[in-house]
Each structure stands twice: as C-alpha cells, then as structure tokens.
Amino acid sequence: MQCKNISGVILAGGANKRFNGNIKAKIVIDGATIISRIIGAISGIFDEIIIVTNTPKEFKEYKQFRIVSDVFEKVGPLGGIHAALKASSGEAVFVFAGDMPFLDGSIILKQIEYFGKNKSDILVPLIKENIEPLHGIYNLSVTGTLEEYLKADHNKAVREFFKLVNVGYIQFEDTEETRKAFTNINSPSDIVFY
Secondary structure, eight states: OOSEEEEEEOOOOOOGGGTTTTTGGGGGEEEEHHHHHHHHHHHHTTTTTTEEESSSSGGGGGSEEEEEEOOOOOSSSSHHHHHHHHHHHHSSSEEEEEETOOOOOHHHHHHHHHHHHHHSSSEEEETTTEEEEEEEEEEGGGHHHHHHHHSSOOOOOOHHHHHHHEEEEOOOOOOOHHHHOOOOOOOOHHTOOO
16 A cells, blocks of 8 residues: 555654664664665655655665755754754655554554544554554644644643643553564663564
8 A cells, every 4th residue: 555645754853862872763673674674664655755854865875765854953852853844745644653663564554544534633653551652643724733832932841742642542452462563672771672
C-alpha cells in the first residue's frame, strides 16, 4: 500500500549527548544503520519521505529523499515536526523518531487506517498508559498553531503542545512485538540488548 496524502518523516536531528555527539540515526545495529532500517520499513508505504536534520551533510547518501532542517532550532522534536509540516506536500506527516530501529509496517498501516477513519489533528499510539508522540501522525492543519507555540515562551515538550490541539489515541496491545516496534535507542547500553 502506497500512502499518497501522508509524508513519512524521519527526525534525525537531536543533540545525541549520550552518544558523545554521534548521530543516533547512523548507529549500526546488526549490520545496518538505524536510518536505513527505518527507510526499509517505511519506503514501501510512503510516496514522500522527508529527513529532518540540522546536519544535512551527514545524510548526503539519502539525496533521493527531501532533506530539511529546523526553522526553529534547539526546541527539540517540536522543531523537527514543524519543519516536516512545512516541507510536506501531503495533508499530514507520519513522524518517526530517528532512533527507532524496529518499526513494524503492520502497526504503521493500522495507524494510518485509523487516522483516516477518526477525525483528529494528531494521532499517537497508546500502550497501557504510555503514548508514543514520535510515532505519530500530524495533520498539516496544526502548522499555524505549532508555529505560534514555538515563537512564544512555552515549554517545548511535545506533550505540552498536545494540550492545544485535538489529539486522538490508537490503543495497541502491550505485547513483545509492539514494545519492540516502539523501542528507542536512548543510550549505548540499549544497543547491547539487540
């Protein structure tokens, strides 16, 4: 299934302090970089793939995709989401953190289907009480609100921004498969488990 009205977005920015400044998306797990694993999981789903990074030279081998940088720098993932919304040619963006090596195509497709049937500005997965804002679908309709939010002196946490818009949740069962699909590599110690 190719999704024509939603762009697939990889947030490959981030300070990467726990990795001594090394770019997490380029960390190799089982012989493949995280970003190449993400692209492998989503390239059959999205017509348009956007990589958001403030170090575009590090991703020059991916020039077949749109590579954009934050307009609002040093504001965390919200800056990357905003850059993706501004760059997308679709009606929404499906945002993936650049440190999620085990994305699951069937979960992504379920989320897209649910988004199409349920009207919300943003759709994020929910497992038990935990949400995954960086495995979320963001409608371009939130762009103006997000821009105003980033210009003002607000807490730049994604969850704080959620309070201003209509956020929907798709419940996934708490299984080993879903936990793996939503795994983030946050520190070098996370890699030893895979």
